[in-house]
Amino acid sequence: MSDIPFRDVDLEEDEAGPSTAEANYLEERFSLWSWLTTTDHKRIGILYLISTTFFFFIGGAAAVLIRLELFTPAGDLLTDDGYNKVFTLHGVVMVWFFLVPVIPSVLGNFLIPLMLGAKDLAFPRLNLASWYLNIIGGGFAVWAMLAGGVDTGWTFYTPYSTAFANSHVSLTAIGVFISGFSTIATGVNMIVTVHTMRPAGMGWFRMPLFVWAIYATSLIMLLSTPVLAIVLTLLITERLLGLGIFNPEYGGDPILFQHLFWFYSHPAVYIMILPGMGVVTEVITCFARRRVFGYKAMVYALLAIAVIGFFVWGHHMFTSGQSMYASLTFSFLSFIVAVPSAIKVFNWTATLYRGQITFEASMLYAMGFVGLFTMGGLTGLFLASVPVDLHMHDTYFVVAHFHYIMVGGMVSAFFAGLHFWWPKITGRMYPETAARIAAMLMFFGFNLTFFPQFILGNIGMPRRYHAYPDEFQVWHVLSSAGAVILAAAYLMPLFYLAWSLIWGRKAGRNPWRAHGLEWQTTSPPPKHNFLANPDVSGDVYAYHPRRNPRDE
Amino acid sequence: MSKTPFPGQEAAALPPRALASHFHDLSQQKAAHDLGLWIFLATEILFFGGLFAAYLVYALLHPGPFFEAAAETEILIGTINTAILLTSGLTAALAVKAAGQNRHDAVLLLIGITILLGLAFLAAKGFEYWLDIHHHLYPTSPDFPLEAPAAKLFWSLYWVMTGLHAVHMTVGLGIWAVIWEMARRRNFSLSDNSRVRIAGLYWAFVDLMWLFLWPLLYLAGRAG
Numbered sequence: 001m002s003d004i005p006f007r008d009v010d011l012e013e014d015e016a017g018p019s020t021a022e023a024n025y026l027e028e029r030f031s032l033w034s035w036l037t038t039t040d041h042k043r044i045g046i047l048y049l050i051s052t053t054f055f056f057f058i059g060g061a062a063a064v065l066i067r068l069e070l071f072t073p074a075g076d077l078l079t080d081d082g083y084n085k086v087f088t089l090h091g092v093v094m095v096w097f098f099l100v101p102v103i104p105s106v107l108g109n110f111l112i113p114l115m116l117g118a119k120d121l122a123f124p125r126l127n128l129a130s131w132y133l134n135i136i137g138g139g140f141a142v143w144a145m146l147a148g149g150v151d152t153g154w155t156f157y158t159p160y161s162t163a164f165a166n167s168h169v170s171l172t173a174i175g176v177f178i179s180g181f182s183t184i185a186t187g188v189n190m191i192v193t194v195h196t197m198r199p200a201g202m203g204w205f206r207m208p209l210f211v212w213a214i215y216a217t218s219l220i221m222l223l224s225t226p227v228l229a230i231v232l233t234l235l236i237t238e239r240l241l242g243l244g245i246f247n248p249e250y251g252g253d254p255i256l257f258q259h260l261f262w263f264y265s266h267p268a269v270y271i272m273i274l275p276g277m278g279v280v281t282e283v284i285t286c287f288a289r290r291r292v293f294g295y296k297a298m299v300y301a302l303l304a305i306a307v308i309g310f311f312v313w314g315h316h317m318f319t320s321g322q323s324m325y326a327s328l329t330f331s332f333l334s335f336i337v338a339v340p341s342a343i344k345v346f347n348w349t350a351t352l353y354r355g356q357i358t359f360e361a362s363m364l365y366a367m368g369f370v371g372l373f374t375m376g377g378l379t380g381l382f383l384a385s386v387p388v389d390l391h392m393h394d395t396y397f398v399v400a401h402f403h404y405i406m407v408g409g410m411v412s413a414f415f416a417g418l419h420f421w422w423p424k425i426t427g428r429m430y431p432e433t434a435a436r437i438a439a440m441l442m443f444f445g446f447n448l449t450f451f452p453q454f455i456l457g458n459i460g461m462p463r464r465y466h467a468y469p470d471e472f473q474v475w476h477v478l479s480s481a482g483a484v485i486l487a488a489a490y491l492m493p494l495f496y497l498a499w500s501l502i503w504g505r506k507a508g509r510n511p512w513r514a515h516g517l518e519w520q521t522t523s524p525p526p527k528h529n530f531l532a533n534p535d536v537s538g539d540v541y542a543y544h545p546r547r548n549p550r551d552e
Numbered sequence: 553m554s555k556t557p558f559p560g561q562e563a564a565a566l567p568p569r570a571l572a573s574h575f576h577d578l579s580q581q582k583a584a585h586d587l588g589l590w591i592f593l594a595t596e597i598l599f600f601g602g603l604f605a606a607y608l609v610y611a612l613l614h615p616g617p618f619f620e621a622a623a624e625t626e627i628l629i630g631t632i633n634t635a636i637l638l639t640s641g642l643t644a645a646l647a648v649k650a651a652g653q654n655r656h657d658a659v660l661l662l663i664g665i666t667i668l669l670g671l672a673f674l675a676a677k678g679f680e681y682w683l684d685i686h687h688h689l690y691p692t693s694p695d696f697p698l699e700a701p702a703a704k705l706f707w708s709l710y711w712v713m714t715g716l717h718a719v720h721m722t723v724g725l726g727i728w729a730v731i732w733e734m735a736r737r738r739n740f741s742l743s744d745n746s747r748v749r750i751a752g753l754y755w756a757f758v759d760l761m762w763l764f765l766w767p768l769l770y771l772a773g774r775a776g
Binding site (some may be wrong): 121122184187192195224229230231244245251260 | 571572573574575580583584587588591592594596598599600601602605609610613614617690691692701702704705708709710711712716731
């Protein structure tokens, strides 16, 4: 593979660079209607950015209520019923309307065609439809919230959800069902685009790892989401039509519901982390000025996580009464999935070795990701072993574990990516100092919020309770205090990124001196992405020359 | 994925609307459309797969009541419907073949027959549902005729499985109707466009699902 030595592009020169004949995608047309009917993947990415931000703050408001309630041992802020509804809202909104779409649909939408040198995704109209399906589904969920809420938890376990709950279970389930179609549409679009629209000269193993991550994520989306759709359909028919697939009175098996639900929802956990892995790989290589260590191992690790992730769902059900042999098998397979995850962590670390590291905000977020993901992954091993899980099941240890992955991992990665590609998306630089402060604040606030929850879980605090014995209070107070810092750290980007839209310094084509086709076009890109065919001969991670030309 | 070029595929000879602006050429567009539908069908298989898994689990847990309940389905209508649906699968496949050869009249005729057969299937299915309800064969009925509680599991699955299949049939008929109308107006070039082939693939999938439902719901419990 030939190396194109990196040509340092002087920012000043670049800004004065060739004026574009074609208006950029933001200036092409201004009307609201042109945005709502757009089939441009970049604009749809922006639409998703707006809608996921909206849902993030709804889910975040619910989290604030939870942490306020748990500040004191007595259940004094919310009723027990109200508390159930608030944590359900938090879970439903954060999982299906924020975490699942956020990176694939915002950054993936914007970047996949650019990284492949293509003009658009394979199915632009389907892409727009997926956004509408997502907000219609979200509309149902919000409607259910306004109509009085739903109290089953985001997992909708039967028979409570079918036979006993008097809240708006069906309405919420319909919303999630609809948003599932949005996920499937995105997955189809991404896979077909990667398969059929790579430029001549970009083989599979020359694609950026972000593209691989979105590809692996899309595989999971396609093969797991339909199972969620069918299990929600069965739930809805049971509530609305009186059919009884899970009804114990007929000999139906509520555990079957759990099996089908987790057949979706465990792989969905990987939908909520693989895209983040893709983002941090791009960010770390750029700010360490190093080729990614072990490119092929990174690819196979992504695919291995995607595949093995389908065979570990039973570790959510160790205490449900499934057979001991099933539990042991699922336990073993859950340990196996840690291997490719560890490969990724080792390779990110090895990429930093001998790097010329600079700590831009997105690098800070990415480093935070690696640390927090490692914590979340290692505590996952505790929970994967049956005897420990019997002790920890349904305690705050589990809550802390998955928040380390979902929030510490995925949300950090999203912010890393948002800052990294913000100049490309908007054509403006964000204020670096404010962003660095926000990144560090987020890391600190996150750990203060969730680390005490590991201890709480270990000493016996169950999840989903709004009142608790006095001896737990000190840890809950620490956690709530951390949540305040975390909330501030999440609000900061809202302000300084908005500020940068108007007052931010104009970004050149390539402010980070990064490789990858998306940096070859103007910032923001023109409507059809590239004015001239991008040069795909370079290596996407050519940040330093190879010492041994035969190195691969 | 089939990338076999069809006659008249060269970019220069195209009517401008056949190729969407973000594709390089027709073969790329065709590959994308075909792959898209195949992947979509994979998701459909998992969608129905959840139902088949539930059927399998319950048939193993409660074999006696399950097969007793299965013997109550309307086997005559179910079997006639199987024949109707398979015939519509044949006409759909022939329509795809004719579209590849740009034979307009044949395509219109074959899609027309496919639509009529599909409607006949749904009509017979509707009559069967009417009979089922008449016989109180739904789980909430106070006069449900079977003793064993698990019989209600079978009948819950029956309604969900056939109901979802009918929904897919209806979607397929809608797609055929739109394509028939577009083809009648000669809105698109038959051989340069994937529409007929994609609708045919989808229809074949709906057929195939019925070939699993028919033995599970109608033939089970009737041996010996």
